[in-house]
Amino acid sequence: MKAVHFGAGNIGRGFIGLLLNQSGYDVTFVDINDTVIEALEAKRHYEVGFAEDGVERIVVDRVRGVNSLKEPARVVDLIAEADLVTTAVGPSLLSKVAPLISEGLRAREVEDAPIYVIACENMIGGSAILRQEVEACGGVGEANVFFPNAAVDRIVPLQQHEDPLYVEVETFHEWVIETQGLNEKLPINGVTWVEKIGPYIERKLFTVNTGHAIASYIGSLFGKATIDEALKDRRVRQVVQGALYETGWLLLEKYGFEAKEHSQYIQKIIKRFENPKLKDEVSRVARSPIRKLGPSDRLVKPARELMDNGIEPNELAYGIAAALHYYNPEDSESSELNLSIEEHGISSTIEKYLQLHEGDTLTQLILDQYHLIREEEKERVS
Ligand SMILES: NC(=O)C1=CN([C@@H]2O[C@H](COP(=O)(O)OP(=O)(O)OC[C@H]3O[C@@H](n4cnc5c(N)ncnc54)[C@H](O)[C@@H]3O)[C@@H](O)[C@H]2O)C=CC1
Numbered sequence: 001m002k003a004v005h006f007g008a009g010n011i012g013r014g015f016i017g018l019l020l021n022q023s024g025y026d027v028t029f030v031d032i033n034d035t036v037i038e039a040l041e042a043k044r045h046y047e048v049g050f051a052e053d054g055v056e057r058i059v060v061d062r063v064r065g066v067n068s069l070k071e072p073a074r075v076v077d078l079i080a081e082a083d084l085v086t087t088a089v090g091p092s093l094l095s096k097v098a099p100l101i102s103e104g105l106r107a108r109e110v111e112d113a114p115i116y117v118i119a120c121e122n123m124i125g126g127s128a129i130l131r132q133e134v135e136a137c138g139g140v141g142e143a144n145v146f147f148p149n150a151a152v153d154r155i156v157p158l159q160q161h162e163d164p165l166y167v168e169v170e171t172f173h174e175w176v177i178e179t180q181g182l183n184e185k186l187p188i189n190g191v192t193w194v195e196k197i198g199p200y201i202e203r204k205l206f207t208v209n210t211g212h213a214i215a216s217y218i219g220s221l222f223g224k225a226t227i228d229e230a231l232k233d234r235r236v237r238q239v240v241q242g243a244l245y246e247t248g249w250l251l252l253e254k255y256g257f258e259a260k261e262h263s264q265y266i267q268k269i270i271k272r273f274e275n276p277k278l279k280d281e282v283s284r285v286a287r288s289p290i291r292k293l294g295p296s297d298r299l300v301k302p303a304r305e306l307m308d309n310g311i312e313p314n315e316l317a318y319g320i321a322a323a324l325h326y327y328n329p330e331d332s333e334s335s336e337l338n339l340s341i342e343e344h345g346i347s348s349t350i351e352k353y354l355q356l357h358e359g360d361t362l363t364q365l366i367l368d369q370y371h372l373i374r375e376e377e378k379e380r381v382s
């Protein structure tokens with residue numbers, strides 16, 4: 001079996017590549033990072049280590065690498081012959097990988113075996129959105145292709161090792177794929193197959209990712225460098241926990257998850273955040289605040305839906321305000337957000353990026369928290 005994976009980064013090597021290799025796939029990574037691609041081509045294997053005592057490294061072999069900027073035709077040929085295409089490049093880069101995926105799919109014949117294209121990104125409906133991008137740049141031709149939506153969960157922090165391929169990950173992992181519309185399940189070890197992904201992607205996004213984002217933005221407010229350090233601060237922990245019980249209420253209401261089980265799910269996630277061996281930097285988890293503050297993402301969507309249910313999401317509002325206050329000059333989205341607040345004010349910034357309107361109760365909750373943060377900051381500095 002052959003798989004082509006776009007994005008030989010942290011989750012690509014540390015999760016998707018590893019699982020596909022363990023399921024018997026030969027994996028070719030497609031990336032634009034020459035260092036990683038050259039190392040993959042030279043070594044044809046890499047190692048995955050675990051942020052937990054006593055867990056041995058795993059060697060991932062039968063891997064290749066292609067730089068899509070240098071050898072696009074090779075990528076097309078590989079997709080024409082593959083059983084599976086996966087991506088982990090980041091939600092905003094799906095449009096960049098779509099043209100080659102389209103070309104590769106169009107190179108397939110109508111009688112070829114089915115091929116599956118799965119976006120493994122932190123977003124709702126990732127594969128469906130990738131399909132739209134593919135349709136917008138040439139389509140799929142006669143290929144017998146499925147784009148099942150998926151949710152992926154494993155914390156893989158930034159990697160700083162001498163070996164550019166080595167990646168260290170937490171032991172926990174979850175990969176959920178939707179079966180709706182498929183005629184068969186792919187042979188991938190450790191995948192949870194569900195008829196409809198909606199409840200699972202929202203449970204993951206509004207718990208793991210909401211909690212993580214809030215830990216990073218409130219953590220940054222209190223000068224914390226890593227997520228485990230942030231969680232040691234009682235104030236950060238209280239907001240994270242409070243926000244997760246707010247989104248938990250919504251998830252129970254929408255999807256009927258069992259309350260006790262969901263509470264255990266929340267506690268397990270907070271424990272994962274606390275893993276000191278991960279040394280997960282606040283700046284990684286807080287990255288791309290404009291995306292994270294988007295109307296359909298992990299902070300604003302659950303907050304809006306709670307308001308629709310008559311519940312004021314105070315902890316989420318505090319997290320959102322901290323995200324608006326967050327500033328990292330090395331993060332282009334953070335700089336853009338900051339500039340927008342400076343030039344146009346906080347209310348128009350909320351309107352533009354969060355798509356929340358002035359005068360709405362949720363906007364007011366966020367504004368109140370934002371001004372409080374600013375006041376406290378002024379007091380700290382003076
Ligand atoms: N790191 C994590 O723990 C998790 C990440 N994710 C999701 O996985 C995605 C990737 O995240 P990470 O692996 O952390 O990021 P990363 O930055 O480590 O990896 C992304 C890779 O994509 C490559 N890339 C960029 N443009 C490309 C292009 N046009 N063609 C091919 N490759 C390209 C980059 O060079 C990089 O190697 C994101 O959507 C993220 O939300 C999901 C679950 C866990």
Ligand SMILES: O=P(O)(O)OC[C@H]1O[C@](O)(CO)[C@@H](O)[C@@H]1O
Nearest residue numbers: 122153154155208209212285287
């Ligand atoms: O990858 P994103 O969407 O920028 O956000 C970082 C998030 O992704 C993860 O790396 C994995 O789910 C989480 O650790 C974190 O919540």
